[in-house]
Amino acid sequence: MKTIIITGTSRGIGAELVKQFAAEGHTIISLSRNSNPELENLPNVYYKSVDLSNDASVAAFAVALKDQFKNIDILIHNAGTIINKPFAEISSADFEYVYKVNVFGVAALNRAVLPLMGNGSHVVTISSMGGIQGSSKFPGLAAYSSSKGAVITLSELLAEEYKEQGVAFNVLALGAVQTEMLQEAFPGYQAPIYPNEMAVYIKDFALNGNRFFNGKVLEVSSSTP
Template identity: 60%
Template sequence: MANIVITGTSRGIGFELTKLLANDGHKVLALSRNEEPIKNLKDPNIVSFPFDLSVPEHLEKLSDFLETFMPTVDVLINNAGKLTSKPFSETSLEDFMRVYEVNVFGVAEITKRVLPKMGENGHVVNISSMGGVQGSLKFSGLSAYSSSKGALITLTELLAEEYKSTGPSFNVLALGAVQTEMLEEAFPGYQAPTTALQMAEYIKEFALTGHKLYNGKLLQVSNSTP
């Protein structure tokens, strides 16, 4: 059974993913600003505490927890994301900073904290978006979000290169339309053909086995882009 760290677990894909992995017997550290949905599961395979990627004290708490209770980590899934949807002319520098703080800077920092606990067979899975893929269809209002997801793709490729001789492996999944609260925020009323549970099932298998075949790769996991 694996030791797994997941961010963004209070709703949507992260919540479903946490349940699936715990049900399979894996030990999951579920991190989210709102821990109540996970806490209410009362699953003995899940540990959680309130966690905000942008708060230094929370990152220190994570390091302390890993040192004491999870000295080895097999899988890190950077699923947490922040969305701002507004015209570029109305998107302030602060808006850009808040989005990048979670989607890029926060991912870099939590990865740096977890890496010392991972071995050569570990797997870091970053969750990006089709909106961040070069040449893909783009949508007005998502300048901060989609550009941050593009940065995450490049960061993943760079880390895979830097750690290719020692591990762990790094891969990034660019998700298309999935029926989540975040999708509703970006595209009100749109009905995606893929549910959060369906996507979570795919990510679960990829997180556990994908590093055997892939490293430094971007996989486009999309059958629909609104």
């Protein structure tokens, strides 16, 4: 059984991942700003309120984590935020917030968790097809898609930097999934994949993908977007 940190667990894919990993008997550290009552009574699930856009919140979590757990096997960066606005209307504050959650928060959490990760551990970052160079791009997603491209490069660099430690870093660039976040950004759009279906794929990849991949970006999309 693995000890697994998952971010963005209050809803969508993150909540499904917690349920599926817990059903298999793994120990889950569930991170989000808001709790999900449906997950609170699951066995071996530890909820921690963490704001990834806030350095102090991540630092406090890092201290508590080292006091309670000796090692982490898998870290899944699932949390994310999106802003859908024309570029001319996106403020510097908008851009900064998106990057704080989607990029800087990922980097900060990596710094907090990597001292507890050893040979054979796996960091999986959930990105987007919008962050893939040469993929179709959509108006209104300048902040979001550029942040998802940045986190891809970050993961590639960390795979090289931590290869001697035996920690694998991989990215899953997802296409459209029928989540609350997608509906908020694109009201009325119907995605072909549901959160529970995507969670099955991510769970299996997190458990086994590091045997075959390191420093790689896998495009997981049956449609565009």
